[in-house]
Amino acid sequence: xxxxxxQTADVILRIAFPGQDRLGRGKMALLEHIRATxxxxxxxxxxxxxxxxxxxxxxxxxxxxxxxxxxSQRGGQKGGGAALTPxxxxxxxxxxxxERAAETLLADDIGWLEAHYxxxxxxxxxxxx
Amino acid sequence: xxxxxxQTADVILRIAFPGQDRLGRGKMALLEHIRATxxxxxxxxxxxxxxxxxxxxxxxxxxxxxxxxxxSQRGGQKGGGAALTPxxxxxxxxxxxxERAAETLLADDIGWLEAHYxxxxxxxxxxxx
Numbered sequence: 001x002x003x004x005x006x007q008t009a010d011v012i013l014r015i016a017f018p019g020q021d022r023l024g025r026g027k028m029a030l031l032e033h034i035r036a037t038x039x040x041x042x043x044x045x046x047x048x049x050x051x052x053x054x055x056x057x058x059x060x061x062x063x064x065x066x067x068x069x070x071x072s073q074r075g076g077q078k079g080g081g082a083a084l085t086p087x088x089x090x091x092x093x094x095x096x097x098x099e100r101a102a103e104t105l106l107a108d109d110i111g112w113l114e115a116h117y118x119x120x121x122x123x124x125x126x127x128x129x
Numbered sequence: 130x131x132x133x134x135x136q137t138a139d140v141i142l143r144i145a146f147p148g149q150d151r152l153g154r155g156k157m158a159l160l161e162h163i164r165a166t167x168x169x170x171x172x173x174x175x176x177x178x179x180x181x182x183x184x185x186x187x188x189x190x191x192x193x194x195x196x197x198x199x200x201s202q203r204g205g206q207k208g209g210g211a212a213l214t215p216x217x218x219x220x221x222x223x224x225x226x227x228e229r230a231a232e233t234l235l236a237d238d239i240g241w242l243e244a245h246y247x248x249x250x251x252x253x254x255x256x257x258x
Binding site: 008009010011012013014015016017018019021022023063064065066067087091094097098101102105106109110112113114116117118119120 | 137138139140141142143144145146147148150151152192193194195196216220223226227230231234235238239241242243245246247248249
């Protein structure tokens with residue numbers, strides 16, 4: 001689902017909340033990069049994303065739920081940085097589990113779609129009307 | 130999943146094909162409107178979409194798979210128009226079934242997300258780093 005060179009069709013899962021908020025693999029990948037790098041700016045760079053964009057996504061995430069997903073860490077040997085909160089970890093793990101469950105559930109349907117898929121072929125003109 | 134005034138969080142399903150093509154609820158809603166109206170332009174209008182945009186989505190769909198999803202119907206009492214092919218019907222039905230299955234599978238997770246969701250609240254400044 002997060003493979004860079006996909007050979008098969010993938011299920012992309014996104015959650016639409018009533019208040020227009022969305023949760024999807026962009027925010028989840030950012031959480032993973034923050035966990036790996038300990039920094040919002042480094043996580044953004046790893047995703048070819050501006051610091052402003054990464055900051056806004058973290059701001060969205062911290063606002064959307066009753067607990068923040070990312071917390072600042074000041075002082076210490078690294079002189080500050082960012083880390084996932086326990087809620088952020090739980091959110092990330094749950095979303096990844098949801099993705100895997102959906103992929104397993106829909107494997108036969110994905111196979112059907114792949115069997116009919118015709119990549120990069122020339123367009124057939126659509127009908128008028 | 131296609132409700133206009135959602136009170137709960139919804140699963141949005143999208144399929145990413147290796148050749149950059151995508152299949153999601155926009156194209157599926159367009160197929161439903163073509164079936165209902167018998168016309169690409171009327172279907173586009175029903176979705177507040179330009180004819181050009183509707184035409185391009187149909188063109189994508191007809192190119193993506195080994196069989197077209199929309200066919201022109203010329204002559205007859207209606208003087209032409211558009212209709213779903215048997216493949217287009219099968220594609221639409223399969224996608225809608227996939228959406229319902231995913232929604233059922235993930236109902237508990239959606240409940241967890243909704244329980245933590247905090248719509249429209251003021252933003253918490255994200256940490257530096």
